[in-house]
Amino acid sequence: MHHLWLMLLPFLGLVSVAPAEKGLEFPRYDGKDRVLDINDRNYRKAMSKYSMLCLLYHEPIPDSKELQKKHQMTEMVLELVAQVLEEKDIGFGMVDAKKDAKVAKKLGLDEVDSVYVFKEDRVIEYDGLLSANTMTEFLLDLLEDPVEVLDNALELRAFNRMDEEIRLVGFFKNQESEHFEAFKEAAEQFQPYIKFFATFEKTVAKQLTLKMNEVDFYEPFMEEPVTIPEKPHSEEELVAFITKHRRPTLRKLRAEDMFETWEDHIEGIHIVAFAEEEDPDGFEFLEILKEVARDNTHLPDLSIVWIDPDDFSLMIPYWEKTFKVDLFRPQIGVVNVTDADSVWMVMDDEEDLPTAQELEDWIEDVLSGKVNTEDDDEEDDDDDDDDDDDDDDDDDDDDDDDDDDDSDKDEDDDDDDDDDDDDDDDEDDDDDDDE
Numbered sequence: 001m002h003h004l005w006l007m008l009l010p011f012l013g014l015v016s017v018a019p020a021e022k023g024l025e026f027p028r029y030d031g032k033d034r035v036l037d038i039n040d041r042n043y044r045k046a047m048s049k050y051s052m053l054c055l056l057y058h059e060p061i062p063d064s065k066e067l068q069k070k071h072q073m074t075e076m077v078l079e080l081v082a083q084v085l086e087e088k089d090i091g092f093g094m095v096d097a098k099k100d101a102k103v104a105k106k107l108g109l110d111e112v113d114s115v116y117v118f119k120e121d122r123v124i125e126y127d128g129l130l131s132a133n134t135m136t137e138f139l140l141d142l143l144e145d146p147v148e149v150l151d152n153a154l155e156l157r158a159f160n161r162m163d164e165e166i167r168l169v170g171f172f173k174n175q176e177s178e179h180f181e182a183f184k185e186a187a188e189q190f191q192p193y194i195k196f197f198a199t200f201e202k203t204v205a206k207q208l209t210l211k212m213n214e215v216d217f218y219e220p221f222m223e224e225p226v227t228i229p230e231k232p233h234s235e236e237e238l239v240a241f242i243t244k245h246r247r248p249t250l251r252k253l254r255a256e257d258m259f260e261t262w263e264d265h266i267e268g269i270h271i272v273a274f275a276e277e278e279d280p281d282g283f284e285f286l287e288i289l290k291e292v293a294r295d296n297t298h299l300p301d302l303s304i305v306w307i308d309p310d311d312f313s314l315m316i317p318y319w320e321k322t323f324k325v326d327l328f329r330p331q332i333g334v335v336n337v338t339d340a341d342s343v344w345m346v347m348d349d350e351e352d353l354p355t356a357q358e359l360e361d362w363i364e365d366v367l368s369g370k371v372n373t374e375d376d377d378e379e380d381d382d383d384d385d386d387d388d389d390d391d392d393d394d395d396d397d398d399d400d401d402d403d404d405d406d407s408d409k410d411e412d413d414d415d416d417d418d419d420d421d422d423d424d425d426d427e428d429d430d431d432d433d434d435e
Contacts, residue, residue, distance in 0.1 A: 027084055034082035035075060038093035043103050050091035052142065053118040054078070054126075057109040060098040080132040081139070090139060117142060122188065127260035134255045141192035147184050150199040156207060159197060164252050167218040168242070169197040169225075171210035179213045179232040186238035193257055194242065217241070220248045221290045222297060250293035253307045261305060265337050269373065271304045271366060272342075273332040274325070278310065284353055285330035291356045292363065301367055304332075332359070334366055334373055341373040 036046055038055060047053050056078060061071055075094065082092040095104050097112050108123060109116055115126040115135070119142060128134050150156055150169070159169070168187075172180035180198060187196035199205055210216060213232040216225035228241050253261055262270070273289055276282035289304065296302050309316050309327045316327055323342045325331045330353060333344035345362050347354055354362070365371045 027080065029076060029080050030083060032083070033079070034086065034092060035078045036091065036093035038095045038103060039100050040103050043093075043107070046091050046093060047118060051089045051119070052139070053091045053093065054081075054139065055092075055107070055109070055116050055118070056094045057097060057104060057112055057114055057116060058094060059112055060096055074130065077130055077132050077135070081135050084132070084136055085139060088139075088143060090143075124191075127258070127263075128254075128256040129258055131255070138192060138256050144192070146187035146191045147180075147196045147198050150197050150204050151201060152204070153207070156204055162195065163218075164220055165195055166193075166220060166246070166248065167195045167197060168215055168238075169199070169208060169210070169218070170215040171199055171205040171208070171212055173212065174200055177213075182233060182235045183215065183238065185235040186242070189235075189239055190242060193260075194246075217245060219245070219297065220252070221250050221293060223294065247303055249297040249299075249302055250289060250304045250306060253305055253311070255311065262337065264303075266301055266303055268337055270335050270337060271302075271332070271363065272335045273304055273306045273330070274309055274319075274327050275306065275330040276310050277308050281353065282308075282330050288353065288356050288359055289332075292360050295356075296360065296363070299367070302363065304363075332362070334371060336373040343371055343373055 036042065038046060056074065058071065058074070062068060078092050078094070082090075095107070095109060097104060104110075107116070107118075111125070115130070117124040117126060117139070124142065126135065126138060128138055150159055159167070168183075170180070170183050172183065174180070183196065183198060187194075190196075199208070199210075205211075208216065211231070215228045215231065215233060215238065217228055218225045226245070228238070230237075233241075247264060251261065273285070275285045275289070277286060286306065289306065293302075293304060309319075319325075320327055322340050323331075323333065323335070323344065325333070325344055331344055333342050335342045345354070345359075362371065
């Protein structure tokens with residue numbers, strides 16, 4: 001999972017760079033070992049002891065000192081998270097893919113260098129950035145109730161501002177309702193990646209235009225939700241609908257699920273847009289992207305990943321070098337997830353951003369195959385062919401030169417022979433004179 005082009009070296013989290021007053025001290029690793037070495041003898045005890053168990057399934061510890069150091073850094077991330085969440089009844093452990101292969105098989109661990117979280121009868125694979133900060137936030141979200149209840153207008157206002165995330169909201173009679181129970185069980189299947197909300201208040205439901213036992217599905221950045229048809233819904237029906245509609249037309253790359261997002265490509269490519277939301281040009285470009293996404297959300301093959309460079313500042317130099325683009329300006333392109341080959345939209349006027357129509361026309365060319373990452377490869381092949389032709393021409397020229405040299409050499413030899421003959425004739429004449 002983590003050997004993708006987005007891979008970052010794990011870091012421990014926030015560390016203060018100057019002495020801080022009490023109340024603003026970021027945690028540092030205290031040296032106490034809290035991460036368990038999970039094996040066939042202790043895994044059952046660990047699973048029964050904690051309400052949640054977080055396990056790193058890793059390759060055998062390598063002989064290389066460099067790789068050992070990387071493994072230790074990864075372990076330190078877990079140690080810091082375990083220290084911060086020590087009072088939250090969460091256990092942490094590591095499972096060696098070779099030494100603890102039997103345990104891994106029993107627990108269903110199948111992807112090396114992945115983190116698995118066991119909560120009750122569920123197994124959640126963590127697909128985010130391996131940093132203490134991000135992982136802590138993820139685990140805290142898992143401790144929350146899978147459904148958040150909206151009771152008043154202020155909570156509804158906060159709900160409406162969450163336009164970057166997939167959300168579901170339903171209206172139910174009360175918490176004992178069998179339909180709410182089905183909604184809650186479906187929420188557990190997607191926690192914490194997808195947010196679920198419910199209300200039991202008629203005034204809130206009216207503002208959401210929800211009828212009793214009705215559920216609305218909000219796609220990121222879309223102005224209007226989609227009402228899931230044929231209410232009331234069973235858990236299986238809700239899960240099936242969410243699974244089918246889970247890939248949004250426009251979505252933001254987030255640290256907590258970045259690898260899952262990157263693996264969810266269409267035929268090996270992503271349409272990627274870079275834009276800083278806090279930058280005026282970036283904000284304007286993002287609004288154009290939203291407009292295009294809303295107008296074309298009916299297209300099943302259209303999926304745009306928006307990356308705010310401010311969220312991944314360590315990656316900016318790598319992305320600029322790999323994609324050969326300036327991330328201080330908004331960019332949109334096609335990226336091949338296998339080799340990171342990319343083609344980026346040419347913006348003729350650097351002062352003006354493309355219009356929604358120009359952007360839509362470019363995306364249409366991408367979906368039709370007119371713009372693709374293989375074009376550069378073909379050009380490179382042509383260049384290689386040209387070089388070969390040049391080499392052949394050079395060889396021909398060399399052959400011609402060699403022929404010319406041989407001809408000149410033969411002519412010189414003939415001249416030398418003629419001179420020798422003339423000398424012989426002169427000697428004969430001299431002999432005759434002597435006689």
